[in-house]
Amino acid sequence: MERRKGLAEKKKLFFIGVLFLNLVLISNSVVLKNNRSILQNIFHSFFSPFQIVFQKSVDFISSELRSYVFLKNSFKKFREIKKKQSLLKYENYILRKKLEDFESLNEAKKIFDKFIDADLISIDSNFPLSGGFINKGSILGVKKNMVVLNNDMELVGKIVEPVTFFSSKVRFITNSVGGIGAYIDKNKMEGLLKGNNSRNCSFNYLIENKPVTVGDLVVTSGTDLIYPPYLKIGNVVKIEKKVLVQNVIVKPFFIEKSIKKLFLIKND
Amino acid sequence: MTKKQFRLIFAILLLFMQIVINRSLNEYNINIDFLFLILVFVSFRDNFIRTIIVATIIGWITDVLSSNVLGVYGFSRVVIAFLLFEIVKYIDFKKLSFTFIIVFSSLSISNLIANIFFLFIYNYSFSVSLLVFQPLLTSLLAVLLITSGKLQKTLNVY
Numbered sequence: 102m103e104r105r106k107g108l109a110e111k112k113k114l115f116f117i118g119v120l121f122l123n124l125v126l127i128s129n130s131v132v133l134k135n136n137r138s139i140l141q142n143i144f145h146s147f148f149s150p151f152q153i154v155f156q157k158s159v160d161f162i163s164s165e166l167r168s169y170v171f172l173k174n175s176f177k178k179f180r181e182i183k184k185k186q187s188l189l190k191y192e193n194y195i196l197r198k199k200l201e202d203f204e205s206l207n208e209a210k211k212i213f214d215k216f217i218d219a220d221l222i223s224i225d226s227n228f229p230l231s232g233g234f235i236n237k238g239s240i241l242g243v244k245k246n247m248v249v250l251n252n253d254m255e256l257v258g259k260i261v262e263p264v265t266f267f268s269s270k271v272r273f274i275t276n277s278v279g280g281i282g283a284y285i286d287k288n289k290m291e292g293l294l295k296g297n298n299s300r301n302c303s304f305n306y307l308i309e310n311k312p313v314t315v316g317d318l319v320v321t322s323g324t325d326l327i328y329p330p331y332l333k334i335g336n337v338v339k340i341e342k343k344v345l346v347q348n349v350i351v352k353p354f355f356i357e358k359s360i361k362k363l364f365l366i367k368n369d
Numbered sequence: 370m371t372k373k374q375f376r377l378i379f380a381i382l383l384l385f386m387q388i389v390i391n392r393s394l395n396e397y398n399i400n401i402d403f404l405f406l407i408l409v410f411v412s413f414r415d416n417f418i419r420t421i422i423v424a425t426i427i428g429w430i431t432d433v434l435s436s437n438v439l440g441v442y443g444f445s446r447v448v449i450a451f452l453l454f455e456i457v458k459y460i461d462f463k464k465l466s467f468t469f470i471i472v473f474s475s476l477s478i479s480n481l482i483a484n485i486f487f488l489f490i491y492n493y494s495f496s497v498s499l500l501v502f503q504p505l506l507t508s509l510l511a512v513l514l515i516t517s518g519k520l521q522k523t524l525n526v527y
Contacts, residue, residue: 112417119425119447126440131490141439148433155388 217241217365219249222268230275230356231298232258235363238267246327248366255354256281256321256332257363271363274334274353275302282325283334285349286318292349294319294334300356301338304349313340319351329366380407384430391434400503404431405476406511408446412453424450438490445482449475465512472508480504 126140217237224233237243247260249271258273274281275296283304284291288311292304307313317337323330339350383403390401404427411423428443435442453475460467480499487493 115418116421116447116451119421120444123425123428123440123444123447127438127444127486127490130438130440144429144439145433148430152388152434155385159385159389 215367217243217247217367219243219269219363219365221271221361221363230273230296230300231278232261232270232272232276233360234268235271235365236268237365238265238269240266242367243269243365248328248332250332250364250366251355251358251360252362252364253354253358254333254364255358256328256334257353257355257360259327260365273355275299275356280325281328281334282322283319283351284322285313285337286320288313288317291322291324294351300352302335302351302353304351306346307349309342309345309347313337313347313349315340376410383407387430387434399506400498401506401510402431402476402503403507403510405446405472405479405507406514408450409453409472409475409511412450413457417454420450420454421447438486441483441486441490442479444486445479448482449479452478465516468515469508469512472511473504476504476507477501 130141219235219237222234222236235243235249243260243264245260245262245264249257249259251257256274258271258276260269261272263270272279273296274294275298277295277297280293280295281302282291283294285304290307290311290313292307294302294304296302304319315337319334319337321328321330321332321334333354335351335353335356337349338352341348341350383406387403390399390403408420408424408427412420415423424446425443428441428446429439431442431446432439453471456471460471477500480503481495484493484495484499488495
């Protein structure tokens with residue numbers, strides 16, 4: 102009991118002592134008329150470094166944080182820009198591809214602009230291999246002497262009169278009228294290829310010094326100024342040797358193919 | 370991390386925040402006495418002598434930070450530490466309203482004592498910021514801290 106009382110007394114004394122110390126400090130300041138006492142200077146000198154360190158730390162941390170936020174935002178923006186760049190690259194690639202396709206389409210268009218597609222609407226019932234009529238006429242630009250090809254770009258014939266507004270006549274190369282300047286592709290032996298309203302055409306009077314074999318390819322030579330050169334006509338199917346000359350029988354390719362769909366080459 | 374270490378770090382953090390906020394009082398217009406919270410937590414759980422010593426040191430630091438007469442806050446904080454130490458035995462701090470009232474009233478009284486000294490020394494008038502706003506914000510912060518479960522356990526408030 103007495104010990105506890107003694108402890109309480111000590112506590113009170115300590116408390117009063119601390120209060121007294123503070124009062125002394127206050128009165129000291131008052132007596133010095135706001136000039137700092139030695140104790141105050143010591144306390145300030147002791148505490149100020151901590152204060153400065155803390156403030157500097159805060160400044161450092163806040164500036165670092167600001168930098169971090171700035172960097173983070175910059176990185177985010179960088180990623181967004183990178184993403185956009187990738188998208189643009191992809192878009193660019195697609196557009197380039199489309200442009201390429203478009204250009205090739207244009208090229209194709211340029212090529213196909215030189216053609217007029219037509220359907221065969223009738224064939225001469227008396228001489229089926231002499232010619233027929235197509236469904237395109239002068240209104241669509243069909244003119245006399247236009248070259249007619251089949252689906253595989255093999256020679257079929259040419260346009261002859263009559264050419265009406267909506268139809269035109271096609272004379273097949275197998276027709277007995279007219280002829281085609283042509284040569285045998287292998288040895289460039291040139292001659293006039295003529296039809297005879299049958300399934301074959303023939304080279305007459307080709308000189309014998311150059312050998313011709315069955316199966317040789319025959320193409321147009323362009324010397325007749327009607328048919329352009331290098332158009333495929335047919336294959337050699339028979340060779341008849343005579344004195345100094347040889348007759349070469351050619352079977353046109355179009356004979357064994359469908360000629361329902363035809364193409365006309367515009368002669369600009 | 371032990372509870373003692375956590376309490377020390379917590380106290381340093383509060384001191385740190387006090388220094389920071391003291392420098393930017395004009396900027397943010399928020400006046401909170403973080404150091405008083407240390408005193409409150411110490412008076413809740415420590416012995417008398419330690420509470421008085423802590424109160425003195427906190428008072429002196431407040432004096433230095435507020436660039437006033439050394440000893441004014443030292444005196445007022447010691448007085449209030451004594452009162453807090455005597456009162457906490459009889460109060461149930463599980464009720465947040467009690468915590469709020471105790472912190473608010475004790476800081477108000479402490480600031481009032483300091484203000485009386487300033488009145489005598491500098492002829493300063495009573496400051497509403499010191500007597501009302503600062504205690505109000507500080508007590509709100511104290512309530513917020515106490516409601517934090519982990520902090521509650523670590524500080525051994527109850």
